[in-house]
Amino acid sequence: MVTISVNGMPPKTQPVDRRYFEQDVKAFEKAHPTIRIDAREGQMDPKTFSAKLAGGQLEDVYYVYFTDPTGLIARRQAADITPYVKDLPYVADLKPAYKKVFTGPDGKLYGLPNGQYSLGLIYNRELFEKAGLDPEKPPTTWDDVRAAAKRISALGDGTVGYADYSKNNQGGWHFTSWVYSMGGDIAVKDGGRWRAAFDSDAGRQALRMLHALRWTDRSMGSRQLLQIEDVQKMMGAGKLGMYMAGPDNIPTIVKQFERKYSEFGVAAMPGAATLGGGNGFMVNPKASPEKIRAGLQWIQWKYLNPDRTAYEDKRASGNDVPIGLPLDQLFDGAASDKQEASHAKYANVPRDNYKPFVEGNAELEQKVEPPNAQQIYTALDSVMQAVLTRQDADLDQLLKDASKKVDGILATVK
Numbered sequence: 001m002v003t004i005s006v007n008g009m010p011p012k013t014q015p016v017d018r019r020y021f022e023q024d025v026k027a028f029e030k031a032h033p034t035i036r037i038d039a040r041e042g043q044m045d046p047k048t049f050s051a052k053l054a055g056g057q058l059e060d061v062y063y064v065y066f067t068d069p070t071g072l073i074a075r076r077q078a079a080d081i082t083p084y085v086k087d088l089p090y091v092a093d094l095k096p097a098y099k100k101v102f103t104g105p106d107g108k109l110y111g112l113p114n115g116q117y118s119l120g121l122i123y124n125r126e127l128f129e130k131a132g133l134d135p136e137k138p139p140t141t142w143d144d145v146r147a148a149a150k151r152i153s154a155l156g157d158g159t160v161g162y163a164d165y166s167k168n169n170q171g172g173w174h175f176t177s178w179v180y181s182m183g184g185d186i187a188v189k190d191g192g193r194w195r196a197a198f199d200s201d202a203g204r205q206a207l208r209m210l211h212a213l214r215w216t217d218r219s220m221g222s223r224q225l226l227q228i229e230d231v232q233k234m235m236g237a238g239k240l241g242m243y244m245a246g247p248d249n250i251p252t253i254v255k256q257f258e259r260k261y262s263e264f265g266v267a268a269m270p271g272a273a274t275l276g277g278g279n280g281f282m283v284n285p286k287a288s289p290e291k292i293r294a295g296l297q298w299i300q301w302k303y304l305n306p307d308r309t310a311y312e313d314k315r316a317s318g319n320d321v322p323i324g325l326p327l328d329q330l331f332d333g334a335a336s337d338k339q340e341a342s343h344a345k346y347a348n349v350p351r352d353n354y355k356p357f358v359e360g361n362a363e364l365e366q367k368v369e370p371p372n373a374q375q376i377y378t379a380l381d382s383v384m385q386a387v388l389t390r391q392d393a394d395l396d397q398l399l400k401d402a403s404k405k406v407d408g409i410l411a412t413v414k
Helices: 015-031 046-054 069-074 096-101 125-130 142-153 170-181 201-216 228-236 249-257 289-303 306-317 333-346 351-361 373-389 395-410
Strands: 002-009 035-041 061-065 111-118 120-124 160-163 187-190 193-196 240-245 264-268 273-283 365-367
Touching (some): 002 289, 096 111, 120 249, 125 264, 170 201, 170 273, 193 395, 201 395, 228 240, 306 333, 373 395
Parallel strands (some): 002 061, 273 365
Antiparallel strands (some): 120 240
16 A cells, blocks of 8 residues: 655635545555555645655655756656656556647656646637627738738727737746747757747837737727736626637636637647647655656546546536537547547537637647746746837837846846
8 A cells, every 4th residue: 555645636716626626536446456545635836845744744746847857857846757757547548739838858758747738829709700800710820910900900990900908927927939939039048058039020119019009009998007907807897809718718708707618719820830828747756666657647547537537528518518628638549539529429518619729729739838938927027018118118228138137037047
């Protein structure tokens, strides 16, 4: 008998999710009678992580975001799981981009993903129709976005064609996605050190397009300094054509503003790449081989298990949970096919509305956030704010000044 401690258990403030988790623990232990799960709330907290590890308080299996593994691997704070995953079902079907997040410079595997997102364009299908646009064929280039936004804003009555965030780090987050879509980078590793990389053609193209949308076409409206709640409210009020977001935004809009799923579509990010993120699990480097094996069995059974997708979809569909949104698309091949068959069977949302996202996303490079992402986003907020609030903003100078700030932030990355 081996007992493993795991975090990631939903808090009591999420009663349905917590009940599902507790049900799954019991089912796993029944199917694996030699393993016991010591489940705990919480996720990876960078402020306390090292102290918990040093003091023996860190769980055997711990939750991380995609921005965490690089540093954890470099500091040897995660176990090498390479020898243990060879016989785990479906691990071979995980998309290479997401396994890469947990792969060290030595080529070894140090964790497994369990969720991912990537940004695209949420759009209002009814406004598309009113503006004479085809909601089945949303924009695929930024020039298309600009043309569509212009036609939607021309509807008048306070209608905005395209909106974007610019404060509370969300502006920097979206500027990062803009630069990725233009084929650029926010940060690159050069000679063992990180440096800013957005004072580039890609960075300038992103700012020029934003400037054109805001000031030349006037299709972004006059109200700026927005964050996600503001933009979701605009979409929920039926006054916004498009904004950059993941498909998980749609349930929020539908529930908070009493809209219908049929009103919204999702398109893939225009351009060469999209910003993606996600989460996964890594294993305590002090864990015994027995605990590593047991922990990986738990991760695979609970989170990476297409054989349970039908059960999970059926269970969730009874609790007003949307089934069929293009979320957590971690697998290729047979594993993906099995999940898709289940989602199609239990779908309670119009899956055809998301085809442009699914099909277009498959062709895009998925790029993760830069190191020290939140600090960088703070610096880049000012770039988004300037271009959206000052018509005479010097775009080249904005990039140059922000680049110096970000170089300072990146100097602390180890």
